[in-house]
Amino acid sequence: MEVTNKYVTLKTHVEGAPKESDFELKTSLLALSLNPGSGEMIMKNLYVSIDPYPLNRMKRYCSSQRTGPGFEGITRQEIEAYGVAKVVVSDNVEFEKGDVVVGVITWAEYSKIRRNKMIRKLDPLGFPFSYHVGILGYCGLTAYAGFFEICKPKRGEKVLVSAASGSVGNLVGRYAKLHGCYVVGCAGSKQKSFFLCLFLSMDGYFPDGIDIYFDNVSGDMQEAAVANMNTFGRVAVCGVISEYIDSEKKAAPDVLDVIYKRMKIQGFLAGDHAGLFQDFVSTTSNHPHSGELCPLEDISDGLDSIPFAFTGLFWGDNIGKKIVKIAKE
Amino acid sequence: MEVTNKYVTLKTHVEGAPKESDFELKTSLLALSLNPGSGEMIMKNLYVSIDPYPLNRMKRYCSSQRTGPGFEGITRQEIEAYGVAKVVVSDNVEFEKGDVVVGVITWAEYSKIRRNKMIRKLDPLGFPFSYHVGILGYCGLTAYAGFFEICKPKRGEKVLVSAASGSVGNLVGRYAKLHGCYVVGCAGSKQKSFFLCLFLSMDGYFPDGIDIYFDNVSGDMQEAAVANMNTFGRVAVCGVISEYIDSEKKAAPDVLDVIYKRMKIQGFLAGDHAGLFQDFVSTTSNHPHSGELCPLEDISDGLDSIPFAFTGLFWGDNIGKKIVKIAKE
Incomplete structure (x- = not known):
């Protein structure tokens, strides 16, 4: 089985503030099958966090100490981001089809990832998935x-x-x-x-x-x-x-x-400060219920809205956490 | 009994880097007697530390939060500095004539100070007084x-x-x-x-x-x-x-x-970090003996040399701790 996978990528390195025209929407065919032993996983992306820091890796000149390896090729790569996704196919024993996960995905409808990616199973704790991209993420x-x-x-x-x-x-x-x-x-x-x-x-x-x-x-x-x-x-x-x-x-x-x-x-x-994660989640998750810490979310709909959502960050367009909803749960 | 007291003061507020011509040498007559109950003390100054920070108080515009009160009048005041001195007359029960002290004195041959000044008796620990203005100060x-x-x-x-x-x-x-x-x-x-x-x-x-x-x-x-x-x-x-x-x-x-x-x-x-003082002194005073931490001192002679010594700091003229020796021990 095969799906058409839409994804957002960079046309060119960004100069100064990012513009929507720096990005393009592409499609590719993605086979929903994996080689046994590959340890890979294909996920359908649901929510993606829109943050300013990927801009560092979109510029031509950038210290590798800051951004890690792989910068050179960013115009040809999918762009990584924190998000929530659902497992569609898994060759990783720790995950199975239908699991909802949170971690590093990509600006795409589907992400295919290796075992070493930062992904964990999500316990939604009774909250909407979007909370786990923002207030609980x-x-x-x-x-x-x-x-x-x-x-x-x-x-x-x-x-x-x-x-x-x-x-x-x-x-x-x-x-x-x-x-x-x-x-x-x-x-x-x-x-x-x-x-x-x-x-x-x-x-x-x-x-x-x-x-x-x-x-x-x-x-x-x-x-x-x-x-x-x-x-x-x-x-x-x-x-x-x-x-x-x-x-x-x-x-x-x-x-x-x-x-x-x-x-x-x-x-x-x-x-x-990952060691604080449990403290953070338990402190924070008590508050949305009581209303004291209700999240301020700014959610756009559809993968196509990512370039607009991302560039808007730099002009203060968002109010609260900027999130793009890529697909229905 | 009366002495002629030479002191260095500011002619005018300093603009940019200090120049020798910003300063002048003055003299006044100082009676070597104190009103009983005044708590005052007159000291003969021996060594004075030459540091850059008094420049802050010599400029016209300067945040009072940084420099404390009294800035307005600095052109008419004696200039304070860290140094070693010998008590000549004392109405303070904690000190008596002949005591060697260290703390806040002035750019002068003699300093008359009130009880609340930061002064303490000096235990030279077998080292020259100049060490206590620099390496042990x-x-x-x-x-x-x-x-x-x-x-x-x-x-x-x-x-x-x-x-x-x-x-x-x-x-x-x-x-x-x-x-x-x-x-x-x-x-x-x-x-x-x-x-x-x-x-x-x-x-x-x-x-x-x-x-x-x-x-x-x-x-x-x-x-x-x-x-x-x-x-x-x-x-x-x-x-x-x-x-x-x-x-x-x-x-x-x-x-x-x-x-x-x-x-x-x-x-x-x-x-x-005054709480570290004992640790600091015992750690540091072990080293001058062994030669590992021998002090690098740059000592000028005589009160008259203060303006030159001070202005030279801003051009890197000194090698090591800049000190002016005002009088013989």
């Missing part, structure tokens, strides 16, 4: 680990979150509130307004300064936050949305502030 | 706390130290070596050569990348170091010599590097 862990492990918040501390309507920022704001912190989130459709809305009103929102800045944007915002931080302030550096599309606009926080205020500026990746 | 504690507490080095790690012939950098290099690290120090007479000597040869000196960067200069050097750091690299931000004199040249390390390499960039002040 990798971006949820990013918010949880970044806020609790990197920022080490104390009750009553003053927290600033940038890109606060985005997938991670939105959750950080909620965790901070649940933890008894004072929180100001900032969001805008363009990087310039991120900056302006905060820089102009920082005194008003933070008359006593900022203790924690959860940075999803970098650039001017980071500089403005550092200038307003308190002694022993912490900056968790999570994203650089303003620099992804304008590499000239780099954050240059005042180093004298960093010294005199004894600040810590720390980058992190959720993958290093 | 505040700049030694800065090197010790910054390297061991902020960088948390492991044996065999690769360490880069900027301004490595300066007072703190020199000690950090030695601590790193004693701790079994691979160390490269960089020094030059101008910030540009700091940058060039490293940027051009970073691959040669660090074929396996940098684990720890002890930053005394900021600017281009910090950017170059961050670009060459390993995963989980640490940057201790101690000084900004390149930015003190050129506020336009701010470090803008690549934030994607900071995230993907999960780096920590941390500012610190030795004062927060």
